[in-house]
Amino acid sequence: MRITEMALSETYVGNPLVEKYLRTKNVPTKTCTGCGIGIIENFVLNAMLELDLTHEDVVFAMGVGCTSRQVFATFKGDNVDALHGRAIPVVTAMKLVKPHLKFVVFTGDGDLAAIGNNHFVHAARRNVDMTVIMMNNMNYASTSGQHAPTTPMGMVLQTTPYGNDEPMYDVCGVAVAAGGTFVARHTVLQSRPTINSIKKAIQNVGFSFIEILMPCPTYLGRYALKSSDAVACLLWIKELARTGEYKTGVLHEATRAEFSDLKRQTIEKAQAGRSAEGPAVIMS
Amino acid sequence: MTASAPEKEAKVREGRVFFQQGNFAIVEGAIAAGCRFMAGYPITPATEIAEMMSRRLPEVGGYYVQFEDELGSIHAVCGASLAGAKAMTATSGPGFSLFHDGYSYAIKNEIPLVVVDSQRVGPANGISAHIGCGEFYSARYVTHGGNYETIVLAPNSVQEAFYLTIDAFNLAEIFRTPVTLLTDKVISDMRETLVIPPIENIRCVNRISPPRDQAFINFPLGTSQINYPMQVVGEHCGGLGVCVAPYTHTPMGYAKEDFETQEAMSYRLINKIRDHRDLILRYEKIVDGDEDLILVSYGAVSRSAKTAMAQARQQGMKIGFIRLISLWPFPEELFTWDTRYLVCEMVYEGQLVREVERAAPDRRKVHFLGKSVELFRPSEIVARIKEVFGQ
Structure with missing residues (x-):
């Protein structure tokens, strides 16, 4: 069966997780051959299955870019796709209004580390209970291969014809420094450690951040690695992790008061003080 | 309303x-x-x-x-x-x-x-x-x-x-x-x-949610229906859950970038407001029908304009007063009478005046007084009225 036929078929079953968690009409998506997004989505579904979570327990949020386009509306349950870089403030507010829910944010490196960086840093500082999964393909692939803050120095892409002259952004380092309470970094080749990290991140009551390096044969492969072969990209990623140039594993774990809990404490404080001081206007 | x-x-x-x-x-x-x-x-x-x-x-x-x-x-x-x-x-x-x-x-x-x-x-x-x-x-x-x-x-x-x-x-x-x-x-x-x-x-309009676990169209494209229920995140009302996209969307909220969807979505956003503009329209109008000039303003400026109207009337001039409370959708119907209009605004280039010029029968009879930083003194507006009459 061709991909397009599969996409139109309602009875497509490629994986038992699909039946349980996905809107079968909307999968498979239109990712390029060799893209890592599907692999990472699979990790998340596995983590949910192992944690015994249903689609009613988790709200999925996204931004703009390859990541968001491919995962949006694939999940049963709530799919909130925000504007470029803005998934985190949207989720911050939703967490206050619906504190019993778990929130998973799918974002790309451009979406989070560039345009959404300010929100990311402050959500980590506030320790808002959400799991942010940054799928790092080291470039803006949705717009066909421009350099991102996560692009290694010297790399040739569509906007760095003479080689990237900007230093690379250590996003995990910033997540730790800003106050995130679970920070991990993996590659798509490390399935079990990544699933374990996603489970820990979802269970952590606070701001969890996982960076997952994934292949982009279509743009990063073609322009920077001079090969759009998916396996070549994966081998390059594997080598980065093996040599320690790209440090993987759980980088930081901590326990700290969570944002929505603190906000509810504020409400209790305000309501306790209400009788003593008296509000400006009494409302029911 | x-x-x-x-x-x-x-x-x-x-x-x-x-x-x-x-x-x-x-x-x-x-x-x-x-x-x-x-x-x-x-x-x-x-x-x-x-x-x-x-x-x-x-x-x-x-x-x-x-x-x-x-x-x-x-x-x-x-x-x-x-x-x-x-x-x-x-x-x-x-x-x-x-x-x-x-x-x-x-x-x-x-x-x-x-x-x-x-x-x-x-x-x-x-x-x-x-x-x-x-x-x-x-x-x-x-x-x-x-x-x-x-x-x-x-x-x-x-x-x-x-x-x-x-x-x-x-x-x-x-x-x-x-x-x-x-x-x-x-x-x-x-x-x-x-x-x-x-x-x-106080009358409050509260959110209506569709019933839980029943198929529901969150975006009634192609209609201008208002008071329409809204799917809420985390409540699983309306079947599978909310889909909200940054791209042009289908009635279910799925992103779809094509001509038909864009047209249906755009007319939904436009017509739901245009078809019910009477619910939004709010204004204050002091016009007896024999005025030679009507002062037009909104916000704080209208307080100066209203006093100016009273002062000008005391001096024997026939001056009316229109204050917009709802600015948009623009109330064209307030400016159908063929008379002089003087639009007072807290900007120098004039913005509201352009809409009045568009709506009025004769744009040559639409005049403007602009200022910035400090509210008009009523005397400044009266002086401008005299200037318009002298023209």
Whole structure:
């Protein structure tokens, strides 16, 4: 069966997780051959299955870019796709209004580390209970291969014809420094450690951040690695992790008061003080 | 809903009486309307709204969050509303420019919310603590892309700021769209009598959610239906759950970038407001039918204009008065009479005057008086009236 036929078929079953968690009409998506997004989505579904979570327990949020386009509306349950870089403030507010829910944010490196960086840093500082999964393909692939803050120095892409002259952004380092309470970094080749990290991140009551390096044969492969072969990209990623140039594993774990809990404490404080001081206007 | 402010004031004489700021009235109006989430960012002259909300919202079980910037604020308000809370944010011109990002998201995805813009002198930071009303058009064309209509309300007193804030929340729910309360430095900061009626006398429109686990079309494209239910995040109402996309969407909320979907979605956003503009239209009009000139204004300027009208009438001139309370959709029907119009505005280039020129039968009879930084003295307006008559 061709991909397009599969996409139109309602009875497509490629994986038992699909039946349980996905809107079968909307999968498979239109990712390029060799893209890592599907692999990472699979990790998340596995983590949910192992944690015994249903689609009613988790709200999925996204931004703009390859990541968001491919995962949006694939999940049963709530799919909130925000504007470029803005998934985190949207989720911050939703967490206050619906504190019993778990929130998973799918974002790309451009979406989070560039345009959404300010929100990311402050959500980590506030320790808002959400799991942010940054799928790092080291470039803006949705717009066909421009350099991102996560692009290694010297790399040739569509906007760095003479080689990237900007230093690379250590996003995990910033997540730790800003106050995130679970920070991990993996590659798509490390399935079990990544699933374990996603489970820990979802269970952590606070701001969890996982960076997952994934292949982009279509743009990063073609322009920077001079090969759009998916396996070549994966081998390059594997080598980065093996040599320690790209440090993987759980980088930081901590326990700290969570944002929505603190906000509810504020409400209790305000309501306790209400009788003593008296509000400006009494409302029911 | 088209009752003018004085009629409304007459209805409520009982209630608690305050001598307070416009910003206070906006805060209490929001709380009375059921607002339980505010994302703020300090900016003169809207700062007091953030300050007072940070105290009042927790008292009523709501949340105030001060975001890292106005971009964070407007998107957080979208998130809170998607999750079922009535939500608002408040700013002035420089922050309003940053709202354009999230405002488009809220318009497209039919998310009810309220934005308060207390106008000050611009462009850029201008003069922070002085009046200027340069967001007449930018409140209408609040974001890129076109294909939408907006609802904008403008109070001219502290009491009216209270009622219009409640109206703004109600209209947002009725139309499932963001509503801008376009006030200005003078109304925000000045103090006058405010009567807050008992809560049971205030009519609030609350969110309607579709039933749980039943297939539901969240976006009725191709219709102009209002009072339409809205899927809420986390409540699994309407079957599979909410889908909200940044791209052009299908009735189910799925992203679909094609001509037919774009056309259906655009006409939904435009017609739901155009077809029910009578619910939005609000104005104050003092016209007897024999006037030689009608003063046109909105917001704080209308207070100078009204006094100027009284002074000119005392001097024997036949002067009328039109004050817009709802600015957008623009009330063309107020300007069908073929007479002279003098539009007074707190900008030098003239914005409202262009719309009046468009609506009036003879644009050569539409005149303009512009100023910035300081409100008109009534004598300045009377002098301009004489000048127009001398022409």
